Amino acid sequence: MSCQEKKTMNVVRPSLAVEIAGIRMKNPVMPASGTFGYGEEYAPYFDLGRLGAIVTKGLSLNPKAGNPTPRIAETTSGMLNAIGLQNVGIEAFLADKVAYYQNFDVPVIANFFGNTLEEYGEVARRLSDIPEISAVELNISCPNVKQGGIVFGTDPRAAAQVVALVRKSLNKPLIVKLTPNVTDITVIARAAEEAGADAISCINTLTGMAIDVRTRRPKIANRTGGLSGPAIRPVAVRMVHQVVQAVKIPVIGIGGITCARDALEFLIVGARAVQVGTANFIDPGVMPDIIDGLEAFCLEEGIADINDLIGSLQL
Amino acid sequence: MSCQEKKTMNVVRPSLAVEIAGIRMKNPVMPASGTFGYGEEYAPYFDLGRLGAIVTKGLSLNPKAGNPTPRIAETTSGMLNAIGLQNVGIEAFLADKVAYYQNFDVPVIANFFGNTLEEYGEVARRLSDIPEISAVELNISCPNVKQGGIVFGTDPRAAAQVVALVRKSLNKPLIVKLTPNVTDITVIARAAEEAGADAISCINTLTGMAIDVRTRRPKIANRTGGLSGPAIRPVAVRMVHQVVQAVKIPVIGIGGITCARDALEFLIVGARAVQVGTANFIDPGVMPDIIDGLEAFCLEEGIADINDLIGSLQL
Amino acid sequence: MKNYKTIVLANQEITSGTFRMRILTPGFAGTVTPGQFVMLRPALALPTLLRRPFGIFRVGCLPAECDGLPAREYLEILYKVVGEGTRILSELHQGDRVELLGPLGKGFDLGVPGREKILVGGGIGLVPLFMLGEALISRGDRVRLLMGGRGRDDILAVTEFERSGVETYVSTDDGTLGEEGFVTRVLERKLGKYPEAEVFACGPMPMLSAVEKICRGRGVPLQVSLEAHMACGVGACLGCVVKGVGHSETRPRYLCTCKAGPVFDSSDLDWGKAAVSKGSCAEGGCK
Amino acid sequence: MKNYKTIVLANQEITSGTFRMRILTPGFAGTVTPGQFVMLRPALALPTLLRRPFGIFRVGCLPAECDGLPAREYLEILYKVVGEGTRILSELHQGDRVELLGPLGKGFDLGVPGREKILVGGGIGLVPLFMLGEALISRGDRVRLLMGGRGRDDILAVTEFERSGVETYVSTDDGTLGEEGFVTRVLERKLGKYPEAEVFACGPMPMLSAVEKICRGRGVPLQVSLEAHMACGVGACLGCVVKGVGHSETRPRYLCTCKAGPVFDSSDLDWGKAAVSKGSCAEGGCK
Ligand SMILES: Cc1cc2nc3c(=O)[nH]c(=O)nc-3n(C[C@H](O)[C@H](O)[C@H](O)COP(=O)(O)OP(=O)(O)OC[C@H]3O[C@@H](n4cnc5c(N)ncnc54)[C@H](O)[C@@H]3O)c2cc1C
Numbered sequence A, B: 001m002s003c004q005e006k007k008t009m010n011v012v013r014p015s016l017a018v019e020i021a022g023i024r025m026k027n028p029v030m031p032a033s034g035t036f037g038y039g040e041e042y043a044p045y046f047d048l049g050r051l052g053a054i055v056t057k058g059l060s061l062n063p064k065a066g067n068p069t070p071r072i073a074e075t076t077s078g079m080l081n082a083i084g085l086q087n088v089g090i091e092a093f094l095a096d097k098v099a100y101y102q103n104f105d106v107p108v109i110a111n112f113f114g115n116t117l118e119e120y121g122e123v124a125r126r127l128s129d130i131p132e133i134s135a136v137e138l139n140i141s142c143p144n145v146k147q148g149g150i151v152f153g154t155d156p157r158a159a160a161q162v163v164a165l166v167r168k169s170l171n172k173p174l175i176v177k178l179t180p181n182v183t184d185i186t187v188i189a190r191a192a193e194e195a196g197a198d199a200i201s202c203i204n205t206l207t208g209m210a211i212d213v214r215t216r217r218p219k220i221a222n223r224t225g226g227l228s229g230p231a232i233r234p235v236a237v238r239m240v241h242q243v244v245q246a247v248k249i250p251v252i253g254i255g256g257i258t259c260a261r262d263a264l265e266f267l268i269v270g271a272r273a274v275q276v277g278t279a280n281f282i283d284p285g286v287m288p289d290i291i292d293g294l295e296a297f298c299l300e301e302g303i304a305d306i307n308d309l310i311g312s313l314q315l
Numbered sequence C, D: 001m002k003n004y005k006t007i008v009l010a011n012q013e014i015t016s017g018t019f020r021m022r023i024l025t026p027g028f029a030g031t032v033t034p035g036q037f038v039m040l041r042p043a044l045a046l047p048t049l050l051r052r053p054f055g056i057f058r059v060g061c062l063p064a065e066c067d068g069l070p071a072r073e074y075l076e077i078l079y080k081v082v083g084e085g086t087r088i089l090s091e092l093h094q095g096d097r098v099e100l101l102g103p104l105g106k107g108f109d110l111g112v113p114g115r116e117k118i119l120v121g122g123g124i125g126l127v128p129l130f131m132l133g134e135a136l137i138s139r140g141d142r143v144r145l146l147m148g149g150r151g152r153d154d155i156l157a158v159t160e161f162e163r164s165g166v167e168t169y170v171s172t173d174d175g176t177l178g179e180e181g182f183v184t185r186v187l188e189r190k191l192g193k194y195p196e197a198e199v200f201a202c203g204p205m206p207m208l209s210a211v212e213k214i215c216r217g218r219g220v221p222l223q224v225s226l227e228a229h230m231a232c233g234v235g236a237c238l239g240c241v242v243k244g245v246g247h248s249e250t251r252p253r254y255l256c257t258c259k260a261g262p263v264f265d266s267s268d269l270d271w272g273k274a275a276v277s278k279g280s281c282a283e284g285g286c287k
């Protein structure tokens, strides 16, 4: 206790607050879309009010059933998923889920996707009117849906087109989430920036496959799935580093974060915030632990404001 | 012992032999280039004669110093390397190393690269005359060398150009090794096939990065490195699956193989053979273990010829 | 529903390949209902990534000791080594650290008091039935356990059920213990005798399907506990869904096994051909 | 050079954060020379991937026991917990399985018989010096160990050196054990007294650099044992290189620490500014 007291008396607590596209966050830690439900599922485990932001699971215009099962398979230090973007649809989300967020003093970021350009525009319009939503995250990168995401996210022109359309239909900050399954992610990032994105988040999952050798079948009914978890972190850090160099808008780092040290890698290469995905499944308390760990690191290193750490990479 | 005897008496040993581009191999298991030295380093640990083939570290026209250190860093279930293709050069290889291979009844595959088109052609010519070399593996995919590989490996036209040139300069089977750092690996695979490749091997390493959070420096002096090991296996299996569908020539599967079950994933999706890389560092005895494991699996499953397993994926 | 970072109290092999692990879990016993489950992993450096779901076999409390050790609440799981995750668990020793989330999911509904209760367990599937049996017995119901398995190694904890007042009937496919034959044959016989009974089943999918057919045919109420591949255990990942009744390609109706289940009223499920996730059996891990 | 799949015989914390592990290694003792090393990892499901390099502290043999247990050769390592890999090692118990490759690399050259020998150890860097001391003593050389560290916790195994006949001199930066100050000060004093001595050093890079400067200035022969990040330990990956003497950007001359070393004659190395891999110190793991 005396130790605790000493801390609060003699040492100024570092500021962890960051700002992305006008959204002020207490700290740079938020869940990655699709790994945190709508938030309620994890409320029993910690105070959601501690988060920098809440990111919803991916929404679409109409409810979506998702893929057949099995939908998940563990791989070495990673997992494959082909949930297929199952979600309740924008109507049910607005009717049943949005009100819940009023309980917390945390910005809410709505992740969404469409199967057609029109759908993207339509969902953007619907989300515009909702005061509980602080910003949207546009998923042009989900590798699971055949007609949708993949096309937009891997071609700079298609990406620019959908970003521009959403930008026009939306009166909130627009975060564009990129897929790593491309030759040069900076080309897509720049296309999104030019088309009006206010921030970039990356990465989504790497497309992967696993086989049950006895049955000779893919372990995932959809054959391929998105690889997430610690396995992909080095690829994610590299891509975030590249994108930070390539664009002027802020970047949110995602991919394999399981602890404060992992999050720090992304912040140091220049991410303004981070999202934690698969690690929530492994430990529901991981995000508050990461927030505490970031504070402890700043204290140890004598960093008064976490913004001084962001982009501090020494080359 | 009686158990052993019973096996050899009552059960016909399955045939593990495969053929790739005219090269007959006892079994489908060989080391991945750059992870097995020139072979000698691992000779104390098992009889190299057990291998399906030996693959040399990457050779270039002139000796190459490689990158500054640190060159390697462990990541979760993977490692980054930026060795920078350090090698003794083709002269020294022919003078000092080649004779050693006569001790083993195993086909030798020479992996090589060039910094310019001319260099690629020149090395191919030099390797043509060497009877100890059964085939060559053309690395158009190393992410470490700035001027060289990366350009050829990520652009279908450049890939076709270098493959065609090497094809012309070479009188041996030509295996082309692909990089996974592309949007659509089938495009490059088809370009290589059309330009005269006799087989495809994939994948090389995924480009990644890791940061030492205390010093704020990349853990690898070269900043980025190639990610290998079990972490990348799902990506590799997916890409091998895609390439097998896209080309008619045989495919060699590489990426994160550590045991027979891992190797089986690649064979089942259609790889004719596999290469084992990072796992050699973890356990020098891993390749004979994998060969034994493949035989045991065939026995258990009543498969008389491993070729019946290759491409047996059920969709 | 708590996120425990705790330790192993004991971890013993009880029959070949099946283990019983006791884990220190203060405050757990008061919150659990029969049929719920936990998500568990060793607190090591990610040898496997995801937690694994396990039924709660029983909960208990070690008394305080004179040397000052306070009373310690624990839970017990019974698990079979089927893959890497369970192999690693099996190598844990007393004092090793584990991470455990629970109790999770919806457990059994105890049904109508006074009516005959028949529990059907297939192999390791008997795990969630023990606490159910205890709960039913303690409120005065008559409880029978029909315990099936391929062979004698699959028959677990029968004496413990008997000690708690449950009548047990053992059958094995190979006749190495109890009656020879499928447990469903025993079920048919018992239902013939007690047509008013309520049935609670947990075990491999083919067994559950057969049980469902029998119960549906006789209009007997049935609750089943299902398995599915799970990442989160709390309804966040949507990896564990099963098809609900009325599910169709055009109007899909998926239920989360981890939240709407693992115990379902059989009439809430789509028992069509691919009714339940192939996932739950894909690895041959179906018990 | 053998690939052992073997077990831990003992694993004890000897000072805060530093452990001593005894590993069963039949046939090892006969093949090892002082200064060689092993590559070690627990035989778990890849909690960390690569083996870790460790110096061989000593080898020995447990006698046969009356209950029929045969004589058992073992080796011992001393290691400091600095990261995930060593933390996992520190949690192993007797009987746990490990995988070990060794002995690897080029050890110490024993130098000219009869000449004074000075061993300089910095913290955990003293590990490879113990077998060297034994070898030198047993052929009749006079051996002194100058043992340095930041504080008392860095001073290890000194009594064991003394028991083997080595004269030891301890110094710590903070004066918590032995003389206060850098071990290099002691070295200068001793070399003043014994200018004909040969020096053998192992420890953190700044210490080695200082020792090299002192020895070069006086023309004293020096062998150093280096650390570098290693993937394979056998010369296959080329991850562990250091710059050899004469190295330049245009005519690079890299030597594998695992094969040409870890012990080098100091005159074979390029002691320029970035002489030795930053890697060996990058993580603060430099001891
Ligand atoms: C609600 C519930 C309760 C369970 N209760 C018990 C119990 O009391 N005792 C017991 O022995 N087993 C129980 N199981 C099954 C147990 O979870 C699996 O045997 C275990 O996850 C296998 O892990 P593994 O790493 O050894 O196998 P692997 O096959 O290597 O696992 C690979 C992946 O598949 C998943 N998986 C494999 N088999 C199953 C399965 N049958 N069900 C769900 N996921 C699976 C794993 O969780 C993991 O994510 C239960 C499952 C569920 C869903």
Ligand SMILES: Cc1cc2nc3c(=O)[nH]c(=O)nc-3n(C[C@H](O)[C@H](O)[C@H](O)COP(=O)(O)OP(=O)(O)OC[C@H]3O[C@@H](n4cnc5c(N)ncnc54)[C@H](O)[C@@H]3O)c2cc1C
Residues within 6 Å of the ligand: B073, B074, D037, D048, D050, D051, D052, D053, D054, D055, D056, D077, D078, D079, D080, D081, D082, D083, D084, D085, D086, D087, D124, D127, D128, D226, D227, D228, D229, D230, D262, D280, D281, D283, D285, D286, D287
């Ligand atoms: C020839 C040789 C002999 C050694 N002898 C000893 C010894 O007797 N006792 C002892 O305590 N330590 C010794 N070390 C250092 C020991 O190998 C590292 O402390 C250990 O690898 C750290 O692993 P980690 O996972 O705990 O640390 P982490 O920092 O998490 O390791 C990450 C990666 O960096 C590598 N690494 C980190 N620090 C070092 C280092 N100092 N040297 C080489 N690689 C490093 C690891 O091997 C791993 O690949 C020796 C190193 C070498 C090269």
Ligand SMILES: Cc1cc2nc3c(=O)[nH]c(=O)nc-3n(C[C@H](O)[C@H](O)[C@H](O)COP(=O)(O)O)c2cc1C
Residues within 6 Å of the ligand: A032, A033, A034, A035, A057, A058, A059, A081, A083, A085, A111, A139, A142, A177, A203, A204, A205, A227, A228, A229, A230, A232, A254, A255, A256, A257, A275, A276, A277, A278, A279, C237
């Ligand atoms: C089960 C699951 C569901 C996901 N659903 C979505 C989604 O709906 N929308 C989206 O943009 N990303 C989705 N993702 C991707 C994650 O948001 C994140 O980008 C990815 O998992 C990498 O981060 P991680 O390694 O921390 O998990 C999903 C990931 C998982 C594992």
Ligand SMILES: Cc1cc2nc3c(=O)[nH]c(=O)nc-3n(C[C@H](O)[C@H](O)[C@H](O)COP(=O)(O)O)c2cc1C
Residues within 6 Å of the ligand: B032, B033, B034, B035, B057, B058, B059, B081, B083, B085, B111, B139, B142, B177, B203, B204, B205, B227, B228, B229, B230, B232, B254, B255, B256, B257, B275, B276, B277, B278, B279, D237
């Ligand atoms: C240390 C190291 C050096 C490598 N050198 C080469 C090389 O010279 N040429 C090449 O084509 N691939 C090289 N590779 C890539 C491997 O051959 C292989 O494609 C890759 O490591 C993936 O396989 P793995 O996961 O089994 O290691 C190297 C990989 C490593 C780890």
Ligand code: FES
Residues within 6 Å of the ligand: C229, C230, C231, C232, C233, C234, C235, C236, C237, C238, C239, C240, C241, C256, C257, C258, C259
């Ligand atoms: S396990 Fe994640 S939703 Fe059920």
Ligand code: FES
Residues within 6 Å of the ligand: D229, D230, D231, D232, D233, D234, D235, D236, D237, D238, D239, D240, D241, D256, D257, D258, D259
């Ligand atoms: S550690 Fe691989 S070459 Fe030295």
